[in-house]
Amino acid sequence: MLKIENLHVAYGGIQALRGISMEVPDGKIVTLIGANGAGKSTTLRTITGLVKAVSGSVQWNGEELLGKPIDRIISAGIAMSPEGRRVFPDLTVLENLKLGAYLRRNKAEIAKDLQWVYELFPRLKERDWQAAGTLSGGEQQMLAVGRALMSRPKLLLMDEPSLGLAPLVVQDIFSIIGEINRQGVTILLIEQNANMALKIADLAYVLETGNITMSGTGAELLADERVKEAYLGKHKS
Amino acid sequence: MVQILSTLLPGISVGGQYALIALGYTMVYGILRLINFAHGDIFTVAGFVMFYAVTAMPVQLAIPLTIAVTVLLGFTVERLAYKPLRSAPRMSVMISAIGVSYLLQNLMWYITGGQPQQYPVIPWISDSISVFGTETKRVTIITPILTIVLILALVTLIKKTRIGMAMRAASRDFETARLMGIKINSVISMTFVIGSFLAAVGSFLFFSNYSTVSPTVGTMPGLKAFVAAVFGGIGSIPGAVVGGFIIGICENIIRGLGYSTFSDAFTFALLIVVLFVKPTGLFGEKLEEKV
Numbered sequence: 001m002l003k004i005e006n007l008h009v010a011y012g013g014i015q016a017l018r019g020i021s022m023e024v025p026d027g028k029i030v031t032l033i034g035a036n037g038a039g040k041s042t043t044l045r046t047i048t049g050l051v052k053a054v055s056g057s058v059q060w061n062g063e064e065l066l067g068k069p070i071d072r073i074i075s076a077g078i079a080m081s082p083e084g085r086r087v088f089p090d091l092t093v094l095e096n097l098k099l100g101a102y103l104r105r106n107k108a109e110i111a112k113d114l115q116w117v118y119e120l121f122p123r124l125k126e127r128d129w130q131a132a133g134t135l136s137g138g139e140q141q142m143l144a145v146g147r148a149l150m151s152r153p154k155l156l157l158m159d160e161p162s163l164g165l166a167p168l169v170v171q172d173i174f175s176i177i178g179e180i181n182r183q184g185v186t187i188l189l190i191e192q193n194a195n196m197a198l199k200i201a202d203l204a205y206v207l208e209t210g211n212i213t214m215s216g217t218g219a220e221l222l223a224d225e226r227v228k229e230a231y232l233g234k235h236k237s
Numbered sequence: 238m239v240q241i242l243s244t245l246l247p248g249i250s251v252g253g254q255y256a257l258i259a260l261g262y263t264m265v266y267g268i269l270r271l272i273n274f275a276h277g278d279i280f281t282v283a284g285f286v287m288f289y290a291v292t293a294m295p296v297q298l299a300i301p302l303t304i305a306v307t308v309l310l311g312f313t314v315e316r317l318a319y320k321p322l323r324s325a326p327r328m329s330v331m332i333s334a335i336g337v338s339y340l341l342q343n344l345m346w347y348i349t350g351g352q353p354q355q356y357p358v359i360p361w362i363s364d365s366i367s368v369f370g371t372e373t374k375r376v377t378i379i380t381p382i383l384t385i386v387l388i389l390a391l392v393t394l395i396k397k398t399r400i401g402m403a404m405r406a407a408s409r410d411f412e413t414a415r416l417m418g419i420k421i422n423s424v425i426s427m428t429f430v431i432g433s434f435l436a437a438v439g440s441f442l443f444f445s446n447y448s449t450v451s452p453t454v455g456t457m458p459g460l461k462a463f464v465a466a467v468f469g470g471i472g473s474i475p476g477a478v479v480g481g482f483i484i485g486i487c488e489n490i491i492r493g494l495g496y497s498t499f500s501d502a503f504t505f506a507l508l509i510v511v512l513f514v515k516p517t518g519l520f521g522e523k524l525e526e527k528v
Binding site: 048050070071074075079080082086088089090091095098099100102103147151 | 399402403405406409410412413414415416417418419420
């Protein structure tokens with residue numbers, strides 16, 4: 001279980017997170033919704049160690065993550081598929097996936113997980129020799145997720161996986177998120193597409209200018225009038 | 238045919254030496270987007286280390302020692318002068334590189350007194366042999382062969398190994414590479430280690446041909462190797478190699494035609510033309526700015 005307490009993060013003098021607290025229980029899908037600049041990405045980037053926190057704590061199964069180097073955090077079982085996919089465009093699909101397993105040494109285990117990723121995303125197998133930059137946006141997103149899974153994470157952080165994708169592809173991505181979760185991976189999902197995210201989530205938090213302003217189950221927030229108005233684009237009738 | 242080969246051979250040889258130095262420029266640029274102005278001076282230091290080492294030990298020991306010292310120097314320069322500036326503007330790192338270049342040159346003046354020194358004769362590679370009826374040193378033949386072998390080894394390292402994959406990933410995107418667990422600083426150090434190693438090998442070949450070492454003797458081959466890297470497309474490994482050979486061969490042809498005075502001018506004119514016509518060079522691709 002991931003437990004964030006009173007986390008403060010600042011860029012220069014600008015406060016990005018003003019003391020947020022949240023929990024990601026094992027085996028669940030938790031989503032963090034909010035407008036641009038609310039601090040969603042900052043939260044994920046702080047968990048992975050890409051961004052340094054000012055104060056607070058991020059505990060992973062009782063172990064403090066703040067201040068740990070990124071490779072230790074990955075080895076502890078946390079992986080991220082970053083915003084904008086960020087696949088390595090001139091490396092092949094297979095090389096991208098292998099990089100996801102960069103810290104692992106057991107070749108047999110890696111080969112097994114490669115098969116697992118290929119079962120989840122058969123398209124990646126068909127294209128494993130292709131340069132990642134030649135894939136479509138949806139395929140690149142699948143590759144980014146597959147690459148993150150190659151470290152065999154217990155917790156997968158997903159930053160805007162639906163960004164810039166066609167509605168049908170978004171459906172695919174979300175059904176795969178559900179599938180990955182059923183196979184035992186805990187998921188912390190950030191989304192602009194609040195409707196989709198809340199439908200799939202067990203637990204949800206709303207982030208507004210660096211503060212958590214609401215939390216509840218996905219269904220609760222989906223039914224909440226304030227959430228409807230602010231994030232689901234539905235006006236009170 | 239024989240006539241042509243015997244004219245081309247010295248050019249191919251010098252070209253191989255440029256290529257070995259150019260690889261150091263292009264690899265560092267690929268990963269840090271930095272022109273390492275100190276690279277030519279590291280090459281010169283390798284010349285002096287060899288000069289002093291042979292006074293104390295046999296050549297067979299002096300060669301590995303020179304390689305080790307050069308590699309350590311490249312590594313240290315990166316750690317002390319570039320690493321602290323990792324998040325500074327690119328211009329600051331470049332100025333730091335220029336500073337290191339002058340620092341090394343002046344240290345060499347200080348230590349050596351500035352006298353050009355006779356480069357030691359490395360047995361076997363400095364022997365005279367006859368190729369196609371022309372007398373030449375064996376190094377002329379060795380250089381292109383050794384260059385090709387080292388390049389193949391380098392390409393294999395980059396394409397096939399774990400660290401090579403990490404280097405390719407980091408040269409594109411530091412942050413995502415870090416998310417894979419890659420230690421960026423180790424990858425950058427590795428790049429400087431490889432570049433300095435190749436410069437050390439280049440120095441054995443170059444100075445065996447050129448015979449004297451002085452504190453500024455590396456400036457010209459350093460600059461030409463830099464031009465070779467830009468000509469081939471900076472950041473590109475095949476580009477640096479092809480660029481090195483083309484410049485070496487062209488310079489020798491120009492000399493052979495009796496225009497020795499213009500051979501340096503040709504190289505730099507080529508740089509200007511390349512920057513006008515195809516700024517990305519022969520094999521270069523447009524690299525996006527890295528954050």
